[in-house]
Amino acid sequence: MKVIILAGGKGTRIASVARDIPKPMIPVAGKPVLEWQIELARRYGCRDFLLMTGYLGDCIESYFGDGSRWGVHIDYYREPEPLGTAGALQRVRERLEEEFWVFYGDTVMDFDMEAMLAFHHAHHADATLFLHPNGHPYDSDLVRIGEDSLVTAFLPKPRPEGEAQRNLVNAALYILRKDCLDYLNGGKADFGRDIFAPMLSDGKRIAGYVSAEYIKDMGTPERWEAVGKDILSGKVARLNRRNPRPCIFLDRDGVLNREVNLLSRPEQLELIPGAAQAVRAINQSGYLAVVVTNQPQIARNLCSIEELRGIHDRLETLLGTEGAYLDAIYYCPHHPDKGYPEERPEYxxxxxxxxxxxxxxxxxxxxxxxxxxxxYMIGDSPRDVGAGEAAGVKQSFQIETNRPGALQELVELLLSA
Ligand SMILES: [Zn+2]
Known part of the structure; x- marks a missing residue:
C-alpha cells in the first residue's frame, strides 16, 4: 500500500535546532525523521512512497532521490503554494490507489502497521484514525468513539472548561479510502475541518484505532530533544504493539477515586490525593496503566452504561488536568445474585x-x-488480589481504601525497584 508523507512543513518553531532545512529533514537520533518513517513502512512491506513537499523541497529530493538506496520507490509532488494539510492530495489523486496511508513528516513513531490496517478492514472503514490518550487533553483536539470504535464526534479545542471527555487524541496518522478526497474542492484544506467533519455528517464510517504505541511530533526544540532520547533509549521501538508490555492494573474505587457507597453519578467522583501523580509516574515508566473495576451498579440498575461512561469521562478528565492518562478502562457490569426488584436480568x-x-x-x-x-495488580480488596493472582501477574497488592498517598507510595516503590 502506498504511503503519502506530508513533508511540506516549514518548522518555524524548531528553527533554533536546524535552519534552512525543512522540518522532516531535521535529524533525530542521527537520521531525518522522514528516513525513520520510510524505514518503518518498509519493514511492513510498503515499497511505494509519495512525498508531498513544499518549503525547500529540493533538499528532500536530493537526499532520497528515487528511493533505491532504501529499496523503495519514491515519487514527489511539490506544492506550488501551501494548500493546508490535505489540500495538495487532490492534485495527486490519479497517482493514488483505492486505499493509502497518510503520515505527517514531523512525527516520530513506531507502530504495528499491519495491526492498524487489519483493524481498518475489519471495521469496513472509509477512514481510520490513530488515536491515543495524552498528558494534556485539555489543550488537544479530542475525538469521541462509540463501543463499535466508530467516531461519533470531533471535539476541537477550545471546549467549555471542566467539561468531562474521554482522553482520546487524534495523533495525525491515517488510512484513507480514495473517495475521502471527494470532499476537497480545489483550494486550501485541512483534514479535520474539510474531510473528516463533513464525512461524519454524511454518515461515512470513520474508525478510531486506539493504541498505546509511540507517536509524537517533534515540532519544538524541547520535543525534538525528548523524541531523540526516546529513540536512543529504545523506547520508541519497544512500544510497538508486537512487543509485549508490562502493565500496572489498577482498581478504581478506593484506589484512584474516593470510594463512596455505590458511586453512580459523575459529580460524585473525586480523585484521592496522589492518585494522578501515581498514574503519571506509570505513564512515564513504560508500563501501561489499565483500570479493571467491578461495577455491579449496572446490574442493579443504579447506573446505566451511558452514566458509567460519563463517570469514566470525568475520571479521565480529572487525571488529564494533572498530566496523567489511562491506557484503558475495563469494567464488569455483572452481578451473580438475583432477587433485587429493580435489577437488569441480562447482567x-x-x-x-x-x-x-x-x-x-x-x-x-x-x-x-x-x-x-x-x-502488577493494585487494589483495595482481596478480590483485586485474587484477580491478579488468577491472571498470573508478577505480584498483587492490597492498599488501604481511600488513603491519600497510598497508591503513589506503592507505585513509586515498584517503579524504583
Ligand atoms: Zn462480568
Missing part, C-alpha cells in the same frame, strides 16, 4: 470478568499485548 449472570475472576485482565492482555508475568 445478572455468573460472568468471567467479575473480580476475583481474571477475565478483565486477560482481555486487556489480549487487546494491548500485555506481558502478565511482568505486570
Amino acid at each position: 445478572k449472570i455468573d460472568c468471567d470478568c467479575r473480580k476475583p475472576k481474571p477475565g478483565m485482565l486477560l482481555q486487556a492482555a489480549r487487546d494491548l499485548h500485555i506481558d502478565l508475568s511482568a505486570s
Whole structure:
C-alpha cells in the first residue's frame, strides 16, 4: 500500500535546532525523521512512497532521490503554494490507489502497521484514525468513539472548561479510502475541518484505532530533544504493539477515586490525593496503566452504561488536568445474585470478568499485548488480589481504601525497584 508523507512543513518553531532545512529533514537520533518513517513502512512491506513537499523541497529530493538506496520507490509532488494539510492530495489523486496511508513528516513513531490496517478492514472503514490518550487533553483536539470504535464526534479545542471527555487524541496518522478526497474542492484544506467533519455528517464510517504505541511530533526544540532520547533509549521501538508490555492494573474505587457507597453519578467522583501523580509516574515508566473495576451498579440498575461512561469521562478528565492518562478502562457490569426488584436480568449472570475472576485482565492482555508475568495488580480488596493472582501477574497488592498517598507510595516503590 502506498504511503503519502506530508513533508511540506516549514518548522518555524524548531528553527533554533536546524535552519534552512525543512522540518522532516531535521535529524533525530542521527537520521531525518522522514528516513525513520520510510524505514518503518518498509519493514511492513510498503515499497511505494509519495512525498508531498513544499518549503525547500529540493533538499528532500536530493537526499532520497528515487528511493533505491532504501529499496523503495519514491515519487514527489511539490506544492506550488501551501494548500493546508490535505489540500495538495487532490492534485495527486490519479497517482493514488483505492486505499493509502497518510503520515505527517514531523512525527516520530513506531507502530504495528499491519495491526492498524487489519483493524481498518475489519471495521469496513472509509477512514481510520490513530488515536491515543495524552498528558494534556485539555489543550488537544479530542475525538469521541462509540463501543463499535466508530467516531461519533470531533471535539476541537477550545471546549467549555471542566467539561468531562474521554482522553482520546487524534495523533495525525491515517488510512484513507480514495473517495475521502471527494470532499476537497480545489483550494486550501485541512483534514479535520474539510474531510473528516463533513464525512461524519454524511454518515461515512470513520474508525478510531486506539493504541498505546509511540507517536509524537517533534515540532519544538524541547520535543525534538525528548523524541531523540526516546529513540536512543529504545523506547520508541519497544512500544510497538508486537512487543509485549508490562502493565500496572489498577482498581478504581478506593484506589484512584474516593470510594463512596455505590458511586453512580459523575459529580460524585473525586480523585484521592496522589492518585494522578501515581498514574503519571506509570505513564512515564513504560508500563501501561489499565483500570479493571467491578461495577455491579449496572446490574442493579443504579447506573446505566451511558452514566458509567460519563463517570469514566470525568475520571479521565480529572487525571488529564494533572498530566496523567489511562491506557484503558475495563469494567464488569455483572452481578451473580438475583432477587433485587429493580435489577437488569441480562447482567445478572455468573460472568468471567467479575473480580476475583481474571477475565478483565486477560482481555486487556489480549487487546494491548500485555506481558502478565511482568505486570502488577493494585487494589483495595482481596478480590483485586485474587484477580491478579488468577491472571498470573508478577505480584498483587492490597492498599488501604481511600488513603491519600497510598497508591503513589506503592507505585513509586515498584517503579524504583
Ligand atoms: Zn462480568
